[in-house]
Structures are given as structure tokens and as C-alpha cells.
Amino acid sequence: MTEIRIIGLEGIPEIHPGEDVAAHVAAAAERQGGLEDGDVVVIAHKAVSKAEGRVVELASVRPSRYGEQISADRDPRQTEVILGETARIVRLRPPLLIAQTRHGFVCASAGVDASNAPAQGTVVLLPEDPDASAERICAALADRTGRRVAVIVTDSFGRAWRRGTTDVAIGAAGLQVVLDLRGRRDPVGYELHATAIAVADEIAGAAELVLGKTDGVPAAIVRGLGVAGSGSGKELIIPAARDLFR
Amino acid sequence: MTEIRIIGLEGIPEIHPGEDVAAHVAAAAERQGGLEDGDVVVIAHKAVSKAEGRVVELASVRPSRYGEQISADRDPRQTEVILGETARIVRLRPPLLIAQTRHGFVCASAGVDASNAPAQGTVVLLPEDPDASAERICAALADRTGRRVAVIVTDSFGRAWRRGTTDVAIGAAGLQVVLDLRGRRDPVGYELHATAIAVADEIAGAAELVLGKTDGVPAAIVRGLGVAGSGSGKELIIPAARDLFR
Numbered sequence: 181m182t183e184i185r186i187i188g189l190e191g192i193p194e195i196h197p198g199e200d201v202a203a204h205v206a207a208a209a210e211r212q213g214g215l216e217d218g219d220v221v222v223i224a225h226k227a228v229s230k231a232e233g234r235v236v237e238l239a240s241v242r243p244s245r246y247g248e249q250i251s252a253d254r255d256p257r258q259t260e261v262i263l264g265e266t267a268r269i270v271r272l273r274p275p276l277l278i279a280q281t282r283h284g285f286v287c288a289s290a291g292v293d294a295s296n297a298p299a300q301g302t303v304v305l306l307p308e309d310p311d312a313s314a315e316r317i318c319a320a321l322a323d324r325t326g327r328r329v330a331v332i333v334t335d336s337f338g339r340a341w342r343r344g345t346t347d348v349a350i351g352a353a354g355l356q357v358v359l360d361l362r363g364r365r366d367p368v369g370y371e372l373h374a375t376a377i378a379v380a381d382e383i384a385g386a387a388e389l390v391l392g393k394t395d396g397v398p399a400a401i402v403r404g405l406g407v408a409g410s411g412s413g414k415e416l417i418i419p420a421a422r423d424l425f426r
Numbered sequence: 427m428t429e430i431r432i433i434g435l436e437g438i439p440e441i442h443p444g445e446d447v448a449a450h451v452a453a454a455a456e457r458q459g460g461l462e463d464g465d466v467v468v469i470a471h472k473a474v475s476k477a478e479g480r481v482v483e484l485a486s487v488r489p490s491r492y493g494e495q496i497s498a499d500r501d502p503r504q505t506e507v508i509l510g511e512t513a514r515i516v517r518l519r520p521p522l523l524i525a526q527t528r529h530g531f532v533c534a535s536a537g538v539d540a541s542n543a544p545a546q547g548t549v550v551l552l553p554e555d556p557d558a559s560a561e562r563i564c565a566a567l568a569d570r571t572g573r574r575v576a577v578i579v580t581d582s583f584g585r586a587w588r589r590g591t592t593d594v595a596i597g598a599a600g601l602q603v604v605l606d607l608r609g610r611r612d613p614v615g616y617e618l619h620a621t622a623i624a625v626a627d628e629i630a631g632a633a634e635l636v637l638g639k640t641d642g643v644p645a646a647i648v649r650g651l652g653v654a655g656s657g658s659g660k661e662l663i664i665p666a667a668r669d670l671f672r
Contacts, residue, residue: 182434182636182643271670278670286587340586340671341532343664344604344624358590377638378590386632389651390428392623397428405635418589424517424524425586
């Protein structure tokens with residue numbers, strides 16, 4: 181019987197700059213029976229960003245004239261932080277701003293978010309390099325637990341044409357992020373030539389079902405997948421030449 | 427401990443026109459310990475489409491001149507079937523055609539697919555009304571098992587800006603499809619005013635992790651969610667007025 185389990189990691193406290201996310205994850209997992217080889221550990225990026233000090237106090241920001249123009253009812257200082265993370269504006273309907281971030285992700289507000297920030301008047305950015313964050317945490321978990329696990333760092337992204345957000349993988353280490361079925365054949369022999377499944381995004385969304393249910397659960401284990409390998413969050417970004425929606 | 431389980435339903439045979447999908451699902455679930463109240467049953471639309479006879483033999487199709495023009499290396503008869511399911515062409519780079527379907531979904535080839543079709547020379551369409559399909563199966567499962575379960579009918583959709591497909595909910599019955607957090611406050615009192623989570627799409631993607639692992643598993647149970655309520659796949663389509671990507 182094929183079964184996958186998604187287990188919320190409880191008791192992880194609010195994370196502060198400089199703290200070791202892997203130590204918190206390992207301790208929480210230990211209290212719940214421990215990690216197993218092949219587990220995928222999914223961590224909401226806010227915990228990672230806070231540990232890495234990717235938090236901006238709005239009191240320190242002076243908005244530009246353009247930032248003020250496109251803010252509508254948003255704090256123009258927050259808009260300025262968003263513009264600082266933006267490589268390209270994809271759509272603008274103030275205050276809504278869909279941006280391609282410096283990393284290449286296309287998402288609302290270039291990933292800058294005031295919800296679940298450490299304090300009023302602060303905003304949280306995406307990690308500087310979410311793949312590097314995932315790799316560091318993956319290596320630290322191996323050191324601490326002796327287990328070979330994979331790590332996904334997630335954010336909640338909106339989608340074109342569909343309502344609501346789903347969590348996706350912005351950083352990854354230790355797993356295949358895209359399962360490429362090209363060349364495989366279905367039972368009647370038809371080649372599945374166009375099929376590549378973004379499994380890391382599906383895993384991120386699956387974990388959100390647990391993370392979203394309970395306040396203060398920033399990480400989950402997804403067990404039973406069999407997706408070990410190598411991959412990165414960057415691979416999930418469509419190359420510009422193949423992007424029909426630039 | 428918060429835990430969600432995704433359980434593949436095994437032993438469901440290839441479905442033929444007129445067959446009762448709910449009967450197959452109920453029998454498979456029974457062999458694996460039975461359904462429980464609150465379970466979400468996720469079914470790949472191909473099983474539903476085949477049962478509903480939504481299969482076209484290409485030999486019966488005569489392509490139009492336009493269909494021939496935009497086919498590139500695809501069978502022009504298949505293109506003609508795609509155009510028949512298309513309400514609006516969103517992007518065209520032959521043979522790639524991103525369409526808004528008659529239902530309102532934006533996806534590749536208007537949901538028409540030759541992979542996992544019943545035979546060479548046939549293609550499978552989306553169900554005529556996937557919400558009605560989900561409702562019928564939901565009611566039939568209640569009749570057969572006495573359990574209150576929800577049903578999601580899925581398809582694999584590509585996304586703008588991101589590589590690979592993820593499974594999403596095209597039809598739903600018996601659950602909230604969007605979890606609306608507007609008005610809720612985070613721990614520091616910031617109102618989560620923009621946050622609505624497309625849980626039905628995350629559930630669909632989670633189930634794909636099981637369905638994709640094993641050939642011939644068209645359905646899965648997702649257990650432990652607590653999302654009972656009412657909702658439809660249509661709710662996941664963004665209203666035209668709010669669509670920044672028309």
C-alpha cells in the first residue's frame with residue numbers, strides 16, 4: 181500500500197536572527213520519534229529568513245517618489261522594500277505588485293511580507309539564496325541526526341488564473357524537484373513527451389496543509405516519497421526563452 | 427501531533443464508459459480498511475472522463491484549416507478536438523496552445539490529452555462538468571459506505587513562470603476549496619488581509635505524489651485534514667475582473 185505521511189513539527193519557538201534552524205528542527209523531530217532516511221523536511225521560509233536576519237524595520241526606510249506613487253493603501257516604505265527585491269515588474273495594479281525577484285521567482289510583492297513578521301513595523305524578505313539555505317540546513321540535519329534527509333524551503337505564491345495561494349519550493353536540497361517523465365510510455369504505448377511533474381512544489385503544498393492548520397508550526401516532515409536525489413529551487417523557474425508569459 | 431496521511435487506492439481497473447467510479451473507489455477503499463468520515467477522496471479526472479464517455483476517436487474528426495495551421499508536429503485532428511474545448515486562446519506557440527476551456531480553466535491543450543487514453547488514436551477530454559461529477563461521486567460514496575467524505579477531481583496543469591505540472595482541483599464536493607484567512611490576525615496583530623489558501627489545489631497536488639508513484643492508481647484518500655464544508659472547483663477560477671493575466 182502506497183502511503184505518504186505529513187507530520188507537523190511542533191514546539192519550535194519563534195526564531196530569532198542568528199539562531200540555528202536545523203537545531204530546532206532536529207530537536208522537534210527527536211521529540212516526535214526522530215527523522216528517517218528519505219524524509220523530506222519542509223520549512224516555511226519565514227523561519228529561515230528570520231534566522232538569517234532578512235528582516236527590515238520600516239522606520240529605517242525612506243520611500244522613493246515612485247514607491248509613493250504605486251503604494252495606494254500600502255505603507256510606501258514597504259513598497260520601497262519590495263522594489264529593492266524586484267528585478268522586473270510583471271504586473272502592477274496598486275497596491276498589488278507582481279514582481280520577478282532577484283532570484284527569478286515571480287510572486288506578489290517580490291516575496292516581501294508583513295504577516296508573521298517579528299514585530300509591528302517590520303517586514304520579512306525571502307532568504308538571500310534559498311537553495312544555499314536548504315543545503316546548509318540539509319547538511320546540518322545530517323550532522324545532527326545521522327540521517328540522509330532532503331530539505332525544501334517554501335513560500336506561499338499566488339498563481340495566474342487561479343484563486344488563492346499554494347505553497348511552493350523556493351529552495352531545495354537533497355531531492356529531485358522535477359520528475360521528468362519524457363521518454364516513458366503509458367500503458368498503450370503513447371510517449372509522455374510533455375510531462376514533467378513539479379514534485380517539490382507538490383510536496384511544499386502538501387506540507388502547507390499541516391503548517392496552515394496549526395499556529396506556530398513552521399516545519400513538517402513528508403515521509404514515504406522516495407524522491408532522493410539532487411535538485412534546487414532554481415530549477416523550478418522557467419527559463420526566459422521558454423516563458424510564454426513574460 | 428498533527429498528521430495527514432495520503433493513501434493510494436490500489437486495484438482499481440481501467441475504467442470504461444458507463445462504469446460506476448464510486449463503486450470502484452468504495453471497493454478499493456474497503457480492501458484497505460474503509461473510508462472514514464472527513465476523508466477527502468481524490469480522483470484523477472481521466473478515470474472520471476472515461477466513465478462519462480469523454481473520449482474522442484481521432485478517426486472521427488476532420489480538422490479545420492486553422493487547426494492544421496497551428497498544429498506543428500501534433501495530429502491536426504487532435505488540435506481540432508482542443509479547439510472544440512476552447513473558449514479563448516490564451517497563448518499560442520504551435521504546437522503549444524494554452525487555452526481557457528469552456529469551464530473557465532486555463533491550461534495546456536484545453537485539457538485534451540492523448541496520454542493514458544484508452545487506446546491509440548483516442549484522446550480524453552475533461553469531464554463536461556467536473557463539479558457535478560464530484561458531487562455525484564460524493565453522494566454515491568455516502569450511499570455505499572455511510573461515510574461523509576469529500577471528493578476532488580484533478581488534472582495536471584502547467585503554471586505560468588514555473589516548470590512542470592502540479593495537480594489541481596477541477597471539480598470538488600463536500601469541502602472548502604479556499605481557506606480564507608482575511609480578518610484573522612497573526613501573533614503580532616497584523617491582519618492577514620490578502621491571504622486565501624487554495625487548499626483543494628494543495629490536496630490535489632499532495633495526492634499526485636501517491637498517484638504518480640504507481641501506475642494504475644487513479645485515486646487516493648487524504649486523511650486528517652478537517653476541511654469539511656462546501657465548495658466547488660469553479661471557485662478556484664479567478665474572476666475575469668480580478669485577473670491580471672488575461
